[in-house]
Amino acid sequence: MLSSTLTNLAVALFTLTTQARPTTPSHNALSTATNTTNSTIGPENGHLVIVGGNLQSASIYEKIITLAGGPNASIVVIPTAGGDPSYDQNFPATVTLRELGATNVTVLHTYDPAVADTDEFIAPLNSASGIFFGGGRQWRLVDAYAGTKTEKAFQGVLDRGGVISGSSAGASIMGSFLARGDTQNNQIMIGDHTVGFGYLKNAAIDQHVLVRNRHFDLFDILKANPGLLGVGIDEDTALVVQGNDVEVIGRTYALFYDRGFWSREELSELKNLPEPEARFYFLKPGDRYDLAKRKVVESASAAGVSKDEL
Numbered sequence: 100m101l102s103s104t105l106t107n108l109a110v111a112l113f114t115l116t117t118q119a120r121p122t123t124p125s126h127n128a129l130s131t132a133t134n135t136t137n138s139t140i141g142p143e144n145g146h147l148v149i150v151g152g153n154l155q156s157a158s159i160y161e162k163i164i165t166l167a168g169g170p171n172a173s174i175v176v177i178p179t180a181g182g183d184p185s186y187d188q189n190f191p192a193t194v195t196l197r198e199l200g201a202t203n204v205t206v207l208h209t210y211d212p213a214v215a216d217t218d219e220f221i222a223p224l225n226s227a228s229g230i231f232f233g234g235g236r237q238w239r240l241v242d243a244y245a246g247t248k249t250e251k252a253f254q255g256v257l258d259r260g261g262v263i264s265g266s267s268a269g270a271s272i273m274g275s276f277l278a279r280g281d282t283q284n285n286q287i288m289i290g291d292h293t294v295g296f297g298y299l300k301n302a303a304i305d306q307h308v309l310v311r312n313r314h315f316d317l318f319d320i321l322k323a324n325p326g327l328l329g330v331g332i333d334e335d336t337a338l339v340v341q342g343n344d345v346e347v348i349g350r351t352y353a354l355f356y357d358r359g360f361w362s363r364e365e366l367s368e369l370k371n372l373p374e375p376e377a378r379f380y381f382l383k384p385g386d387r388y389d390l391a392k393r394k395v396v397e398s399a400s401a402a403g404v405s406k407d408e409l
């Protein structure tokens with residue numbers, strides 16, 4: 100009698116629960132990314148170095164120079180996101196690259212897509228093995244270069260095994276979805292420009308994330324585009340991408356928004372995690388991430404917390 104009442108109660112509760120959550124069958128799974136999405140993938144050839152703004156560390160610049168092929172590699176710097184009336188060959192990132200040993204650094208700039216669509220303009224890109232996009236507003240890069248020979252020549256650098264790098268706006272432009280692409284206001288996450296150059300496919304990239312407390316902002320994009328991977332990068336911190344492998348380098352942390360969760364310590368039922376669609380987690384320099392699996396790559400750096408740190 101009692102047991103059949105309990106059974107009925109259990110069935111009633113089960114029914115209630117399943118009715119209340121018709122679309123989230125595994126709402127308490129800790130580490131499963133939902134698989135209703137396309138994979139996020141990096142470039143087939145070459146590398147990306149995606150910097151979250153305020154680039155200071157020589158080690159990040161040096162990584163860019165090395166991946167371009169060393170000091171004599173031709174590196175083209177694109178300052179266009181900055182919005183200044185004009186640029187000369189002494190744009191700050193250019194000066195720093197030269198100070199760190201790069202011997203052949205060229206500034207290339209136009210706001211005019213008709214100019215960007217000429218063979219003359221793209222000539223330096225044809226023999227370049229590195230590109231660096233400076234900061235500013237990412238939509239300016241779209242207005243100047245999207246759909247032109249220049250955009251194709253950027254891709255050509257990657258296809259030949261070179262490196263595309265960039266900081267702040269120069270980071271966001273690398274996503275297929277252009278985060279903060281609005282021409283009026285940089286707080287609008289889904290603006291009047293939403294298509295980036297897409298070196299990282301099925302992804303949206305935000306920057307300055309911890310310094311500016313932007314860690315909830317990517318959810319505007321991810322709610323409307325649940326198939327995307329969200330990536331948030333803090334200042335003076337970078338993702339180095341080769342194929343689907345990502346390594347965090349630099350000074351602080353990168354945030355991953357994949358509906359999963361990961362921790363250096365053993366996951367416990369005591370953790371009070373939000374629903375999968377409201378989650379993110381942090382990786383530090385040395386940690387690696389697999390874009391195709393949307394999972395952290397376990398490694399020495401990502402190993403568990405040792406007993407004396409408990």
Ligand SMILES: *[C@@H]1O[C@H](CO)[C@@H](O)[C@H](O)[C@H]1NC(C)=O
Nearest residue numbers: 168169170171172200202203
């Ligand atoms: C760079 O070029 C200079 C002059 O052409 C040459 O002397 C030097 O050995 C080259 N350096 C490297 C690392 O290839």
Ligand SMILES: *[C@@H]1O[C@H](CO)[C@@H](O)[C@H](O)[C@H]1NC(C)=O
Nearest residue numbers: 173174203205223224226227
């Ligand atoms: C420097 O790079 C440009 C292309 O960006 C190339 O045309 C030129 O030959 C390079 N100069 C040297 C000295 O390697």
Ligand SMILES: *[C@@H]1O[C@H](CO)[C@@H](O)[C@H](O)[C@H]1NC(C)=O
Nearest residue numbers: 135136137301324325326327
């Ligand atoms: C997957 O990719 C296809 C083709 O690029 C696209 O049409 C579709 O919207 C994508 N689906 C998701 C869930 O992102």
Ligand SMILES: CC(=O)N[C@H]1CO[C@H](CO)[C@@H](O)[C@@H]1O
Nearest residue numbers: 134135136137138391392393
């Ligand atoms: C529909 C869909 O995107 N399915 C993917 C699920 O995940 C596997 C492994 O990552 C992919 O190969 C499928 O394409």
